[in-house]
Amino acid sequence: MILRWCNYYRTVASKETFASENNVLWNMLRAWTVNRKKKKTPLYEALRKYFSYGKYGKWTFQTEEAVLYYHAETEIKRHQLVKPDASPYDGNWTYWSKRRGTYTGTPARVSRLLKKQKGICPQCKQHFTPEDLIEVDHIIPKSKGGLDTYNNLQALHRHCHEAKSKNDYLYDWHL
Secondary structure, three states: OHHHHHHHHOOOOOHHHHHHHHHHHHHHHHHHHHHHOOOOOOHHHHHHHHEEEEOOEEEEEEOOOOEOOOHHHOOOOOOOOOOOOOOOOOOOHHHHHHHHOOOOOOOHHHHHHHHHOOOEOOOOOOEOOOOOOEEEEEOOOHHHOOOOOHHHEEEEEHHHHHHHHHHHHHOOOOO
16 A cells, blocks of 8 residues: 555655655554553563564564565656657657557557667667667577567667677577
8 A cells, every 4th residue: 555655656756755654654653563562561572573673674564474665665756748849649659659658550569669678779779760660679589599578579770680680690599
């Protein structure tokens, strides 16, 4: 529940809020622990039952299987603004595939790869443009035992793909 709440609010200025929520959560858990302890049990022993040394230091609320997720762990991801002159109907499919992962008329495989690669060709390190011819390449060629999975695929410029394919036979892919 904490993770879902944090993911919902991570696109806004929430760093201070997340830090204060960590403090509130810790105080609530401490109060809950104190209320659960028996009258004769010392406070320190009651706290040690639920808190132990772990990922967050000496006072980590955890069980043997899991550690409680803290708000401040959430990475803040700012919303990326759309370029003022961009439109989904302008034909710039590289921009929209990189941004959204989908674009009408672009093959789904290419769109996913463009989004994963952030619109950059891994061979020449140049951004794709709408005029570029883009081809899907197997990082480890299928002839050398490579699989047809997204982890083994990359989008390349046509000329980069040709250059890479010429040199594929030079490498021993079965290391």
